[in-house]
Amino acid sequence: MHDEAYYERRVPIRDLGPWKNFLRFLWDRERHTVFDRTLKQWGQLGLFYSCFYGLLFTLFGLHMRIGFKNIPKDRPYMEHPSPGKSITGSRILFHQPLNRDSHSGHPGLGFVPNIHAYDSLAPVIWINKNNPQSRPQRYIDTINNFFNDYRNSYVYNYKCDSKKKPCFFDINSLGKCSTSPYGYSEPYQPCVYIKFNKRFGWTPIYYNTTSELPEYMPLKLKSVIKSTPQAHIWISCSGVTNFDNQHMGNIDYLPLGGFSVKYFPFTGHPNYLSPTVALLFNNITGVTGLFYLLFFSGLIVLFSICMVGLMATIRKDKPTWTLDQSLIGSSPGLGFRPISDNPRQLALIFYKNNNETQIKTWTRRLDDYLEHYRNRTMLPNRQRCDYKFPKPKEGNVCAVDLDTDFGICSPSNQYGFNNSSPCVFIKLNKIFDWVPEYYQLSELPSDMPKDLVDHIKSYGNSSELNTVWVSCQGEEAEDREFLGPIKYFPEIRGFPGYYYPYKNIDGYLSPLVAVNFKRPTRNKIINVECRAWAKNIIFHQRQKIGMIHFELRIDD
Structure with a gap:
């Protein structure tokens, strides 16, 4: 049988917009409904719940009446199972x-x-x-x-x-x-x-x-x-x-x-x-107090003896254990700046090229990190060094000059972030007494990037070969395509050998290499890896040894 009323109810109600839909829900003149139900439907629903809860209350009342009628007032309804078996001790x-x-x-x-x-x-x-x-x-x-x-x-x-x-x-x-x-x-x-x-x-x-x-x-x-x-x-x-x-x-x-x-x-x-x-x-207080007085006094004496013995073996000017005898070994790692404040995104450098707030956030992080490099009055004993005069005077260290050696990657140029060509600073971690072993022209490894090989060969057999070289590239072929041209500051493209070894002299700062990404592709996450090149720097790509990894993204 064809039920026209059933199919009329199946027709979707016309959408009037949020506010009018709500008013129609409260009162619909066409269907004569209140809260989407007719008065007949509300009556049927009310009758059902009245009967349902009335039955529940009746059953509950009967249970309570029977329960109270059977519970004695002068003793528990349930007693322990063995009244004759009792505690004797x-x-x-x-x-x-x-x-x-x-x-x-x-x-x-x-x-x-x-x-x-x-x-x-x-x-x-x-x-x-x-x-x-x-x-x-x-x-x-x-x-x-x-x-x-x-x-x-x-x-x-x-x-x-x-x-x-x-x-x-x-x-x-x-x-x-x-x-x-x-x-x-x-x-x-x-x-x-x-x-x-x-x-x-x-x-x-x-x-x-x-x-x-x-x-x-x-x-x-x-x-x-x-x-x-x-x-x-x-x-x-x-x-x-x-x-x-x-x-x-x-x-x-x-x-x-x-x-x-x-x-x-x-x-x-x-x-x-x-x-x-x-x-x-x-006498619990006196005995325990005396015991703890003697106990902790003995601990303090033993701790003091251990600390005196430990401090007697520690030198202030150098570590007790160095290079291969130490836990950090003789192969330095790499670090980079700036890094994010978000612990879950430490390796990601991301900003929008038209967002001044985000740009200032990244440049401020670099300003804070480079404060000691920029302010010459904060650290003593620094002097200008070069390959012709590589050794500083006794008690001095070689200075890192950001203003003359770093071009667009200097603070005055906002490190290139405002021009969508950001600079990332690479540093070699400090290891006491570590001296790099340099590559000679005949010793360049086969996996060294071709542009770095050409750069090294351009110096011939000069003293500039005494450098820990740095190379950066995209991690995968797609990343290398998106990364675009790269420029390095200082132009030597590495860490000059006259900064080594590190001797824990006041005023020493690790040398820096600024990597300028000139035209990275927008709206893409680009995986970048940078590597340091010296014969005594161990490299392992999977374990991230002798290299660093970070991600770069600039959005429109």
């Missing part, structure tokens, strides 16, 4: 009891003051009056809050002869640990309070004077149990490691080293308070 390390019968029905232990400080995963009791996080008052306030309920004794059964009221626990029985500042003042003898977690209906099976005590129980605790007729759940505390045991000092247990069984079982009384044992650390 316990050791603590402030966080975990070790039980005679260890399973899920046993209660745990807690302690006060339990403060997480310094973002540690475990609680730390660290007393330092000068630190806001570990000042003593913070621990005192925590203990006061803990004792507030214990001091409200009017609802308690003092004689423990009634099941209607919980047994009274007298905090005065804790002796020194019952009153502020609880040992958190000088001389520091801090108190830590161990309490039993509540477990409904749990009754302890305790050790007594006739019980067979476990082998792992401390000897001191065994003697206490054998001499104490009263029934208790006993505890013992020790350091986690031998180091802790040696420096935690003596511990007094107040009022006794355990919890009296008269406080058990817990029957759900709202005013029930767990019994508490106070641990009084008598």
Whole structure:
């Protein structure tokens, strides 16, 4: 059957533009819709969700009614699985009891003051009056809050002869640990309070004077149990490691080293308070403080001896290890400037030829790098050198003259960036005492670029051959085509030998070669590689040894 109404609904609605489309969405006169639905559709949708959520609320209400009807008010709905099997002995390390019968029905232990400080995963009791996080008052306030309920004794059964009221626990029985500042003042003898977690209906099976005590129980605790007729759940505390045991000092247990069984079982009384044992650390501060004083004093003495020995072997005028004996070896690497501030694009030089801001950014980077080269007053001991007089005076170094030797690549010409013919400065990294081995005319390698070979041969057998030569070209054939003509400054096209060796004399600056890319193709990323040529410079293209790689792009 052909349904005309169905096909009318399939016809796309005419586009009226963003604003009118929105108004039509709110109210469409032609289709009589509000928010793209008719009143009938909104009614059907509202009826569906009313029924749906009404059913959900009804089911939820039935579940809650059944649940509350079956939950007793005076005891937990679920209890531990073995009420008859109970703890008979316990050791603590402030966080975990070790039980005679260890399973899920046993209660745990807690302690006060339990403060997480310094973002540690475990609680730390660290007393330092000068630190806001570990000042003593913070621990005192925590203990006061803990004792507030214990001091409200009017609802308690003092004689423990009634099941209607919980047994009274007298905090005065804790002796020194019952009153502020609880040992958190000088001389520091801090108190830590161990309490039993509540477990409904749990009754302890305790050790007594006739019980067979476990082998792992401390000897001191065994003697206490054998001499104490009263029934208790006993505890013992020790350091986690031998180091802790040696420096935690003596511990007094107040009022006794355990919890009296008269406080058990817990029957759900709202005013029930767990019994508490106070641990009084008598001399932990003095022993630990003395240990750390001696420990760190010894470290400082050993460190000082090592530093004196190290400084005695280090010379200020030269490295202890040089050339092949050193980590950097005897083959210098290459560097270039300018480089980007973006760590992900250190090798990319990119700007638009009509963007003055970008051009100034690159020229400013070169200005900053070349500041020492330009300002002759910043570095001493510099003198003009050439191939005829290659050796400077004793204590002097050969100067690098940017104004006379670098043509268009000088600061006054904005290094060619404003004319879309940028200059990139190449330098040889400094290695103490390194002297280049120069190529003679008969020794030129076969892989040396032809234009560089012709350039070297033009000098004949003159002293200019004592140069570390530099060549730059595109990395691939396409890059070489896009790169265009190149000019080098100074015209010698390399690093003159009279700058070497580097002797760490004040005022020394590495010689520079400025590479001027005269007409690089626009809107293309051009991969450029530059290489230094000397017989004792190792070259490896894949590992970028003896060469540098950078990318150049100039957009319209």
